[in-house]
Amino acid sequence: MDNFPAPTRRQLLTAIGKTAGVAALYQAMTALGHAAESQFDGPPNLQGAKKGASVVVLGAGLAGMLAAYELRKAGYKVTILEYQARAGGRNWSLRGGDKYTELGGATQNVAFAPGNYLNPGPWRIPHHHRTLLHYCKAFGVALEPFVQFNHNAYVHSTDAFGGKPVRYKAAAADFEGNVAELLAKSINTKALDDRLTPADRDRMLTALKGWGMLDDDLVYKVGLRSSSHRGFERPPGGGVNGAPIPSKDLHGLPDLLDPQVWSSMSFFMGHEMATTMFQPVGGMDMIGKGFQKQVKDLITHNAKVTKIAQDANGVTVSWQDVVKGTASETKADYCVCTIPLGVLNQIDTQLSAPMKSAIAAVPYSGQVKIGLEMKRRFWEEDEAIYGGISFTNQEIGLVSYPNNAFFTDKPAVLLGAFARDVGAYHLAGMTPEERIETALAQGSVIHPQYRKEYLSGASVAWSRVPWTLGCCARWTEESRKQHYQTLVAMDGRVVLAGEHASYIGCWMEGALLSSIDAITRLHKRALEA
Amino acid sequence: MDNFPAPTRRQLLTAIGKTAGVAALYQAMTALGHAAESQFDGPPNLQGAKKGASVVVLGAGLAGMLAAYELRKAGYKVTILEYQARAGGRNWSLRGGDKYTELGGATQNVAFAPGNYLNPGPWRIPHHHRTLLHYCKAFGVALEPFVQFNHNAYVHSTDAFGGKPVRYKAAAADFEGNVAELLAKSINTKALDDRLTPADRDRMLTALKGWGMLDDDLVYKVGLRSSSHRGFERPPGGGVNGAPIPSKDLHGLPDLLDPQVWSSMSFFMGHEMATTMFQPVGGMDMIGKGFQKQVKDLITHNAKVTKIAQDANGVTVSWQDVVKGTASETKADYCVCTIPLGVLNQIDTQLSAPMKSAIAAVPYSGQVKIGLEMKRRFWEEDEAIYGGISFTNQEIGLVSYPNNAFFTDKPAVLLGAFARDVGAYHLAGMTPEERIETALAQGSVIHPQYRKEYLSGASVAWSRVPWTLGCCARWTEESRKQHYQTLVAMDGRVVLAGEHASYIGCWMEGALLSSIDAITRLHKRALEA
Structure with missing residues (x-):
């Protein structure tokens, strides 16, 4: 257990039950809102690990780093192989000075001012994502409110209100x-x-x-x-x-019945979207960096996994050092594999046929995010919009306003697009320059100040991200039925973890809860061996 | 003009109109949401003040300090008389070590931990209170989000849901x-x-x-x-x-039709209550202190005004130093009086009969606020409530959760009551100890952890605050019609300012907009003299 004094919900209720009896317990449970807020019930209990038992973790995203952190603490010998030079995976922030090359070869040199950033992946944390909140606290990652719901932001539809944005x-x-x-x-x-x-x-x-x-x-x-x-x-x-x-x-x-109106109202009532939400102070990658601090010594970077073999004695992972060009093997008793399914599907693996079918069965979504740095916070100064989201039925999907450094006079970065589906498909087909132009053109309909205030931009089309080949797993009701339990089950000595192995797809919490569940079962298996 | 680079709305629209023509201006106005967000249009224009013209300001609350700040900058000779040893007026925070004696003689010694506070008066700032936001920025007062609307907080009614709190x-x-x-x-x-x-x-x-x-x-x-x-x-x-x-x-x-449900839903849609809201970092009195820094040298503290006389030549304010016991007079060409009406009504003034009637016609509300310091943030740890408000139909009115220092392990102060009307009347009639006991008893219905976690408390019953005799002016439609324009008009050489001279009663913004309007008219009168 890490050094985190807050009792879990279960611990608290148990304590109340012990000291004050059943009536008080019931009263407390009532006050606690009856329904569970999270499946998180504290860090995993991995007591009794066999001395010398080893685990190779594939991927230094949040799921992989959490698995490594908890397994090592429990006594396992752990190593992490990570394709990128950076830890954190989709927990990522693009900052001034960063260089990013997407599939297709287009390279962007990010020119944002110091302190500014685009979070291409996760960008907000629900109050009930308690696994993530727990480890942020344990690892010293400071959080601040993410405004999300702003009554004074806009709703925009090309089909209503004369095509003009109106206040939410x-x-x-x-x-x-x-x-x-x-x-x-x-x-x-x-x-x-x-x-x-x-x-x-x-x-x-x-x-x-x-x-x-x-x-x-x-x-x-x-x-x-x-x-x-x-x-x-x-x-x-x-x-x-x-x-x-x-x-x-x-x-x-007639205008009020435009889908943009009711879908916005419904959106803000959504389980994952409701207030209060948080973001890390300084950019989303502060979380990845916080996790990295705990397991830095375990990570081998630039390691491209080429094969995952297993037999009765253990797992052998073959990999190439993409910088040095050398080939290596890593052997361990068990493997926690967090490689995104689209990439894993292309790797030679000794996994069961049903598992391979499951891996192949889940497509990934291809969201596009665009950051636009503006000379000044005109949305605050001219329009009294402080944080939050304006939705539009244009392909950019939304404009979201920074939730930090309110009232300051320096350049600031808007999230100028969070495109999905067809919009994302179109934007991903463009050059980075064309994407920016599209975001400026569509955003100008909402904020005419755009062209005058624009400084620089950056975009990430997730379908072109070399190390994920997509943003996140897109399960359907049908594919869940057919493949989910296979995908999350241990396959010999290998267990998969990540947002794709959860019902909270696209969220860091899903990756972490999946990881806890995976290593808890791995541990149980190791004890039985 | 102070050193504040953001253009006002009017300046911006003028600039757009000049550089890009009428079509662009219209587009910009449309994007700016058509309707005005605030009556604030930048600091007052007080150009051309006569050399040596003098103003005495009564009261060093926000209205008084703003009047003094702008009038001095314009060239007037200004002095402020303040009854209290402290500047800021109702902009006030009670902290550990503070001693507060209310009318009736009860004294409270506040025992909160360092950094903790109760804001007995204003405690949140709407995003459209642009006068206040402007001066906070100009005076270097840092602001942070005030969560206000929290989907995961409670709604509680003794008449619904079996008397149990339910999630909003x-x-x-x-x-x-x-x-x-x-x-x-x-x-x-x-x-x-x-x-x-x-x-x-x-x-x-x-x-x-x-x-x-x-x-x-x-x-x-x-x-x-x-x-x-x-x-x-x-x-x-x-x-x-x-x-x-x-x-x-x-x-x-039947439960969902309880007034607590729809009134909570309606509340969060209210003009003054809608997201985004702010609070000063470190306590509400940071604003008063920010203003004070600008006019500190102008304030005479411990000055109890006993008479306001005026004639064709000027204003003479008689006052006592309540510490030294000495009597003094201050003479000036004009007077800006921000003394709350209930207090002003008891002072000997040479004001017109209609003005005296107006002053006497407006009763003050008597809200009660109670701060409860708890050992730990159980609302966050046990219940995933981060900031915001739980409403109840009990006399405490609400429980509001701190909007700063989320996730920390130190003691924290809940707003354990914001009572109005009958509830406030009852609580004000109690001793401070009885008020705390009531807040604990009623709050325990929502949070059973209360008794176990309670450390100390403080309360302010505004009807017992010696320097205001109430919280804020309670205008009715009828009294507005009969007295408002009289109250805000210059009466000889005296003009009133404060939240009572506004349509934004009980809010700092009302005090500031009233002050700007009052000194603008005072200046115009002075130029005509």
């Missing part, structure tokens, strides 16, 4: 107002008398009025009441002209 | 799901055919499904879909047991 708060308030008014009308015309008791009908009308900012006639209309949610034409002030002026009109229902 | 996200998701399902049903039974076009009906059903997490039958029910908003019985994880388990049941409609 105004769109959401008007959507809620319309929904409330329509439901109130239905109730008052007795359309729901079979569904609601008379008492609930009255209470529902009160609720709709208070939630949807309806007036006494249960209508949502222009006035101070709707403005107090959607924003004012002139907000309240001080002195002689202090009286507020309501917003002059409301958005119309 | 679960209550809100279930409320939205029920509203969506009922409205979808109304649409499908043609109850709204007179209100919605066939096209809008279809689009509304799609929207309700996506926003309210309805299933394909347009029903809100137990399953992974509703759980992805409300939370899971077992959330997604990694490895063999990675599959999520949906929450076992949903909250019922």
Whole structure:
């Protein structure tokens, strides 16, 4: 166990149960919100490791480094083989001075000012990703709030509001107002008398009025009441002209039914997306660096795995040093393999046929992220947007604002695109320069200041990242049924770990929970051997 | 103008208009969200002040200090008289070592650990309070995010959910799901055919499904879909047991119609309450201290104003030094009076009869805030609540969690009560010890860890604060009509400023905007004299 004093949920409930009895325990569980917040229940218990038992870990991403950290602590002899010169894997930040060459050969020299960065991979941490939060604390990685949900950011659709961006708060308030008014009308015309008791009908009308900012006639209309949610034409002030002026009109229902509106509202209620969220102080790669500090001495870099062989006696991993050009073998009793499936699928492995089928069955998504450095924080200074996300139905997907260094005068980096699906496919087909141009063109629709303020940019198209060949595993309900349990099961002396071996795909937490589960089972197997 | 490079909104739009023509200007205004975000339009323009013209400012709160700062910069001779030994007024933080004696004589010796504090007055800053944000930047006051809206905090009502706290996200998701399902049903039974076009009906059903997490039958029910908003019985994880388990049941409609649910949802959409919000790093009084640094040399402390006289030649303020017991007079050409109305009403003033009526007409609210220092951050460690607010219909009103020093192991201070109206009246009638006991008893219903973790507490009942006699001005629509313009108008050589002279009552922004308006008019009057 590392030096982390907070009791786990289970420890806490056990302690309460022991000292105060069942009634107090029940009360505590109730207060703890009934449902579990996370599958994390503290670091893995790997007691009793056989002396000299060895594990080779493939990949120094978070899953691999966590496996190495915990296995070594338990007494295993551990080594990590990592293809890149850098540890951290998809936990990655691009900074000024960085050089990045993608598949296809295009090279970008990042020109951001010192302290600025693009997080091409993970960029935010939900409050319930407790494995990650635990190890960030244990490894001294400082976290700060990631704003995520900003009522004053924009919703933009080329199909609604005349193609102009509108404030989230105004769109959401008007959507809620319309929904409330329509439901109130239905109730008052007795359309729901079979569904609601008379008492609930009255209470529902009160609720709709208070939630949807309806007036006494249960209508949502222009006035101070709707403005107090959607924003004012002139907000309240001080002195002689202090009286507020309501917003002059409301958005119309056809516009409010644009998918960008309800999908944004739904997005911010999502389990992984809900407040509070965090980011590491100084860039996402601070987490990778924090993990690296713990296992630095175990990592062999520039090691390209070419073969994974196994027999009754152990595992033999063949690899090339991509800098020196030399070939080597590493032998161990067990192997934790965190290599992304698309890459692993191309490696010669002595894995079972079902496992090979599972590895081949899961395609990877190809998100594209683009960072745009701007001369000044015009979104803060001109538009009062501090952090958070503006969504658009253009291919860039969104514009996200930096969640640190608020109010400062130096250049800052916007996330100018987080493209998925077709948009990502288009952007990945472009040169880095064309991607930037696209992000500037589409972003200018939301922020006309873009062209004037732009300094430099960087992009990562994950389908062109040489060491992953994609962003993350894209399971379907069908492929889960057919292959998931095979993929996560030990295959001889080899066990797979990573976000692809979890139900929290694309998130660091999935990689870590998968890793804990994998090494716990590896350990159990080793004890039985 | 102070050294603040960001252009104001008006300057920006003017610049865009000049350089790029009207079309670009319109586009920019559109992108800027049409409606104004604030009445602030940069520091006041006080050019041309007559040499030697003098102003006495009464009160070294934010309104008074801003008036003094800008008037001196413009060339006026300024002096500030302040009753307290401290500057900042209601911008105030109580820290370990502080001693506070309220009306009635009860004295509290605050025992919080170093770095911990209770902000008895203002405690959060909306993103559109641009006057305050401007001067914080100009005066070097560092700000950090104030989380405010936390999906994982609680909603608690003694009348719903069996009296148990429930997660905001679960209550809100279930409320939205029920509203969506009922409205979808109304649409499908043609109850709204007179209100919605066939096209809008279809689009509304799609929207309700996506926003309210309805299933394909347009029903809100137990399953992974509703759980992805409300939370899971077992959330997604990694490895063999990675599959999520949906929450076992949903909250019922009668519980969801409790006012605590919809009023919480409505609260977080409120103009002043919406994300993003900020707080000063280190406590709210960092703002008062930032202002004080600018005008320190102008302030006479311990000065109790006893009379405000005026005639054609100037203003004479009589005051006592409450430490030395001496009586003095200060003469000036003009007076900016920021004394809270309840106190001002008891001072002998040569103000007009209508102004005196106005001063007497506005009662003050009597909020009570209670800070509770806990041994550890159990709300973070046990309950995954990082910042934000849990609301309750108990008299404490809410529990709010610290928005700084997340994940640390030291004692931390909860805002254990923000009581209003009847609750505040009751709490103000108690001894400080009884208030703490009430906060512990009511807070324990939400957090059973309270009693075990409690270290010390402090409370401020604003109706008992000797230098304000209340928290802030409580205007009604009627009193606004009758008295507001009188109150903010210059009365001879005296002008009032403060949150009471604004439409943003109880907020620092109201005090500052009022102050800018007051000194702008004072300056205009001085130029005409």
